[in-house]
Amino acid sequence: MKKSALIILLIAAFSSAVVVMVELGIRSAVLSPFILLDSKKEEGVQKVLTGYSIYQGDYLLDIQNNTTATGEQPLAFHIGNTVYGFSEIHTENVALLAGDEWKVMTRRGIDAEIGHDAKIQSSDRKFFFNEYTIRAPENNASFSLHLKPEFSRPLILFIYLGSFLLPCLLALFFNQVLSMRNLFSLFFPFILAGILPLLLNYHFTMGYALLLTDSYIWSILLCIFVPSFLSVSFATAVYQYTVKSDGDSDENEEMKETGFLAFTRRETIGLSLLVAGGLAYFFSFFLLPLSVYVKITDKWYLFILWYLSLTLVIMAVYTVLHRFMGNYANVGLTEPFASLKNSIEDTCKTKVSLFMKQDSEHETNAWVYSAPFTSRKGVRIYMTEGLMKNFTLDEIKAVLFHEIGHIKLKHGRWILAITFGVAIAVSLIMFFARKIMLGFGWWHYIFIFPIGVIILMLLTEWLPNKISKMFEHQADEYAVRQSGDKDLYIRTLVKLNRISEKEDGEFASRRKEWKETHPSFQKRINFIKDMT
Secondary structure (H helix, E strand, C coil), X not given: CHHHHHHHHHHHHHHHHHHHXXXXXXXXXXXXXXXXXXXXXXXXXXXXXXXXXXXXXXXXXXXXEECCCCCCCCCEEEECXXXXXXXXXXXCCEEECCCXXXXXXXXXXXXXXXXXXXXXXXXXXXXXXXEEEEECCCCCEEECEEEEECCCHHHHHHHHHHHHHHHHHHHHHHHHHCCCCCHHHHHHHHXXXXXXHHHHHHHHCHHHHHHHHCCHHHHHHHHXXXXXXXXXXXXXXXXXXXXXXXXXXXXXXXXXXXXXXXXXXXXXXXXXXXXXXHHHHHHHHHHCCHHHHHHHHHCHHHHHHHHHHHHHHHHHHHHXXXXXXXXXXXXXXXXXXXXXXXXXXXXXXXXXXEEEECCCCCCXXXXXXXXXXXXXXXXEEEXXXXXXXXXXXXXXXXXXXXXXXXXXCCHHHHHHHHHHHHHHHHHHXXXXXXXXXXXXXXXXXXXXXXXXXXXXXXXXXXXXXXXXXXXHHHHHHHHHHHHCCHHHHHHHHHHHHHHHHHHHHHHHXXXXXXHCCCCCHHHHHHHHXXXX
16 A cells, blocks of 8 residues: 555656646746747737746736846846846736737736726737737726636636546446456556646646645645645555455456555655655745846856756765665675675775665675765675675675775766766756747757757767776776686676676667666676786
């Protein structure tokens, strides 16, 4: 039951994260390319943005563009020689000169209500937002501008309930009424349970929730997270009920085996913390003032710092969770590994600690966390039970020499430097690609997009993996020189290759070497044979 709940939690968290990314990338008044590009087409028309920015609460902003900068403004950023500035609008008394034309844009689900003498001349309902053209009468006038739900409350309630009840009823209909037992009846309700709440509530109910709560955090939790969790939970409950009620036939036993993934207790805790921390990190974006986002997206050095901080957070979280979920036991204090540990320490002149990953009989691996500032007290090496079971002590010793080589040759510092260098390059590409897109239009962006993708692939895949392969060869050379037995190390690699192919199964033939962090075993063996 706990495993099922964790999977459901992950699905709900993923759905919420998708909405957060769409809100940041598409609807945000600062980040949205659609709004700025659209505003360039009608430079003589004032535009009002409202109801869909990352800023908390209900507010309206007036967007204006000038060819020259007019001093430092808290809500202004540059695209080429043009300065785009936002200014707040007092909704109760908006001044409108005779003949002026305004464009008011709201997110779907939110309508603009105009008071006093001004009237809506035309309206255009697009997928992501509504656009209204407001024209002043002949005489100068002022008007009030308010927001209201676009859809009726009964419709909103019907869609909200249906978003998580429909997949449940469909699962019940397939498995109880029709008694269908095939892949379609098994997976379609689950697919629908994950997608339907996201699509329906994002389009129909999010606007109402924003007006009701004045909070993006509560709106996303109520309209996306809760319905997604309930939808998958109900579909799972129906599936488990119908399988149980049909007895223990061979068919049902086979269906039970296709259930949720198995997690250890530490993995469950780690993934739960990852979900909670990820949601907290995403939602923290909505707690910052709009002026902060303007500065980050306008200044290249602030954008790089933001991207580097994100990279550092991901690296730290990955390392901490990987160590925690591994559930390691110190095996360097008991025989035969105590003698192995002492032998390695005498050879490498370095204090060594050996740890074994629990419940890892089907994994064959050894590794170190090659942090750039490794403790001077020694090297902590981690092994799996599969490695200890399938290899002799001499072979394990050769593998451990390889891991110590990574520390001795300071590969960790190089990896960190390369990671941050790649992050800086990627952030610069993203920053200036966005500037080009906003400044010149979509056709220029479409032209440079394939080039950008190729450059990003080279920076994030090919270059780091190429350097990583070089490090593996260097660590192999270090291991051979420390062990003094080239034939032993080659036999160890051959055995690793055979076990790896067996563990990977059909996936082994599908791997592309340029995407791998390690050279092929045959290349490693050839490299060692060529050593003098």
